[in-house]
Amino acid sequence: MPTITLSSSQPFSLDQTLGCGQVFRWDHAENGWWTGVVGNHIIRIRQDGSRIAYEGAPEKFIRHYFSFDHDLESILDSIDHDPFIHAAIDQCRGLRLIRQPKWECLVSYICSTNSNIPTIRRRIATIAGQYGREIRLNNITGYSFPEPFDLACSPDGLDGCKLGYRCDYVYKTAGIITDRKKWEKSITAMPYEAARKELMTLPGVGPKAADCILLFAFEKHESFPVDVWIRRIMQQNYLKSMNTTAPLTHREYETIRGFAREHFGEYCGYAQEYLFGARTG
DNA sequence: ATCCAGGAAAACG
């Protein structure tokens, strides 16, 4: 079993990183082992202090996926601007923003709207099981995430995946992306705001989903997704004069993400994920 | 049962 030894100056927590809710395809097994599908790999991975044991993918792939190249110590210093975020950093230290497969991340966050995390996980697993390709690692079986074409050309239009009203969004977006071979490079090359507008032209992708996709798959670390949890946290601790009961309007979304970008700086997406990871309730 | 969840789009005024 290959291992990676982490430098003591670069904090990493496998549990925080995979358990914080940014990704939906990892399962916590026995003895600290995690199992997940990433691209065409089934990966098994476990952390013991600074030692990472893994199988199922090359070391380079693991290092890239978990963003071991991020200077996390410096990033956390750069967002540590008040006691509240400081406590969240203490609680979730070692959480890293991972580099998710882009198409899967796009579909995942279309499926995430107005749903809780266990429900989202089941939807993604069902889509993969139904339309993905079977892959194996020793005695473990998993399913790769289907390509845009596979979903766009599914005879049943993703019926039976229990996506509710999101089913049509995924199906239509799959059709659009199938015809746009260079969409990943195109979005990657755009600055954050332009990429955001472009993603929001896709059916089922609004401000929040676009921000999640940009943060979790396109390395746009200035993105600050505002969901019901983050909204509550920001209003209770930073923007106390805002109305907390009415539905979130576009203008309030803009106020919150604008404040966060200003307050936490260019890595406010990291701040967002630490606040989300430390949420209670 | 009732309310809520990593919301978005259509309808409305």
Added chain:
DNA sequence: CGTTTTCATGGA
């Protein structure tokens, strides 16, 4: 333009 309603599913 900004606000309200509707949408389908499952957790708690």
